[in-house]
Amino acid sequence: MADAEEQDLLLSFVEEGNELLDESELLLTERVANSIESGETDIEALNTSFRLFHSLGGGAGFLHLHTVRSVTDAAVALLDLFRKGTGAPQSEHIDILTSTCNFLRRLLNNIKSDFTENGFEHEAEDIIHNLREKIGNITGEELVRVKVVAGNEVDSEPETKPEPPIAETVGGNDIDDQFKLTITPEMTRQFVLESNDLLSATEQIFLQLEKKPHNQEQIGDAFRALHSFKGNCGFLSYVDLEKLSHLAETVLDSMRYGEIEGNGELFSLLLEVLDSLKQGVALVSEGQEPTLPAATRLGNLLQDSVKKLEDSGTDGGQSNTEPSVEQGMTAAQRTSEPPKSAAPQENTSWQSIRVDVEKLEALLDLVGELVIAEAMVAQNPDLKNLDTPMENFERSSRHLNKITRDLQDIATAIRMVPLSGVFRRTIRLVRDLTQKTGKKVELEIIGEQTEVDKTIIEQITDPLVHIIRNSIDHGIGKPKDRKKLGKPEAGHLTLEAKHVGGEVWISIKDDGRGLDREKILAKAVERGLIDSNGDDLSDNEVWHLVFQPGFSTADRLTDVSGRGVGMDVVKRNIENIRGKVDIISAPGECTEVILKIPLTLAIIDGMTIRVGDSRYIVPLVSIKETLRANADDITHTMDGQEIINIRGHLYAIVRLHECFGVEPTSKSLSDGIIMMVEDADRLFCIFVDELIGQQQVVIKGLSGYIGKIAAVSGCTILSDGAVCLIIDIASLADIAENGRTRGQQGSIEEAVTELAV
């Protein structure tokens, strides 16, 4: 009986095989059959079905499924004749090929249930005979009946290493030449997508194996991922990629059969190989030929280190067979213990498809329009003029409303992606950094399943890298320094994601030396970032100084961090996605950086407000409170600034009607509404006429024709179809601070008009 891992391999082969058969049968029965009728040879369809059978045969050969292999080989040989134009396909050929497909399907199903291909030999012989007969008819050669020997040989002799996959030996130059012509941009695009997935999956496995090199299941996973990658490369004739991945695959194979045992050096090398493969894939995505100059060097290194490991392995044991069996046994025992930690991640029953982001955006746009259209219908003013009872209409309208909301929720959810991809990438980063700096760090990842919008993922990758670099380079000390302080030698770095309200908080916490208030202040004074010596600043204010551009307290520059470009980039990236950064630090104990980011960029909760005839949206997250002003609480300074006293605290008032140049219902502060808003740590008040209500709005950009407008971050379409501007509190805060008045702005506008007209 094949062990669990072999069964796994067989099952995935069966699944893949069935897909290949379905596809090629479809091609044969539709396109090739049509081409017979029309009398034109559909060379592309023939090529594709040739390739499909060929891949099936390759996989079967690799798994020692000889019956499948020999049947497919015969079919491949027949298709090859058609493909090369030696013979033209007739309907009898289609018949026999489809019956071959049917036979193979039954055979695959048998493999799926019993893990053996025994019992199908005779039928296979018949089919092969028929196929050869047709081939003979075309080529005029005599045929010899072949005998099929069944059996998954892996079962009987587990210690033999499987031969190198046949796909490689069969995939000779003539095939390569023919296929090079048929590679479409779509194929390379798929290749790049799939390869990136496969390679990053492999990388994750390597990183885990590095710690526990005996996890047979994971070795198998990595082996399979690399094997698929190699197959793809071979199919697209990326020779360098194929060779290098083949070498890495061989190493894994030896590991799988216990011939060698992975050590740190080997995994470092394998990771380097992965990097090189990734470079190759990157070249492909740029439309270049993936030549890897490092391939030969890495290949040699790999082979050397495998040899070394093999030697050390055989030194211990007397004979060649015994230790491998023994190792195989222990390995089997290990796999039989369920690896608890890995289990929850391996959610294999997930079904997913890849969708073009553009299509998604179009869907989201349409749903946004649907929401508006639905409101326009349900609240249509014409309905009010009707005298008939509206009961039925209202019921249907409510139903429609519910469906639209659900649809909107789902459309938004589609864009949500778990953070695990970004988080797992940090594992590699931490590993590389610790090796470079000679520090020890344990990385703990919590909540990697937390989902955020796709565009947000792109924006937080760089900040995360910067923060982790800082933590390891500056925060966590060298093992011996840590020991002196009575801390464990290995630093602890926690990466955690969680939902808090309408936000996702990503926190990066280390148990290093913490931020040094004195050092930061000294540097801030030196750089002229603060005027005083900083005694009056709160800790929080001091910590935020590190976000200033060009600020870096590292005494010496390292190649890891300390170029002084880190934290300000972090802040800028996070602010770009309407997020915030917080730092908590206890000197000598810990530093925690928290990135507070919104769930999605496409929709915000907003408060609709009215100023005169215009309506605006204020993001709800910025609003602290709203109140009616008492004339006594307002102070006018001599430069025209108005200040309000709210429970003993003083806040500047920004009159929105002045900022936007509209006529308000009332200019008296006590007639309208005072809304206290917050941007980062800046609190101020804005004066508006009226609050209309709270709603979720879909954010739309203003046209590129207009460009950026001060104090406006975008716009949205209200349920009545009107366009409504979304107020940018951050730039309003700048206006509040700099005290820019409408008068100054007007003069700029006049100047522009004068020049423009």
Add this chain to the structure above:
Amino acid sequence: MAETDLTEVDKITEFIEDTQEGKFLTFALGKEEYGIEIRNVTEIIGIQTITDLPDTPPFIKGVINLRGKVIPVLDVRLRFALEKKTYDDRTCIVVVNIRNMTVGLIVDTVSEVMDIPGKDIEAPPKVNRSDGSRYIQGLGKVGKEVKILLDTHKLLFGDEENQIAESLGILNE
């Protein structure tokens, strides 16, 4: 040989490009008739509710909701520094698309689509008389009437002088 080939190709390309050339959408501003090339025009709609934009030159009236898309609209009268006119039933928004940007042009009223062959188009007189003249692509003669044919691109983006002014505006923000 090569030369004749080239001219053949040129002729064909010209022909293809020509299919929409010579066709102009004419509209009125006050007493004068203006025309813009039809190939830039995507649709014509009636006047809509316009949302004001702060901080923009006066000829940019604001933004409208064009079936879920937010597009800016500019008043062609104000662009030419002509007198302001209140919008009414006859006011139209001509939606044009240039450089993948959709912009609405507010005009008094749209007249018709007409062919004005190249031979009937004259270059504007080289007199730097008024502000608006730099937007003129040519003067089209239709019978006794003269249509002022506008360069849509310049109308939207201005020329260098304008760009300086516009970037000045951005800097001052």
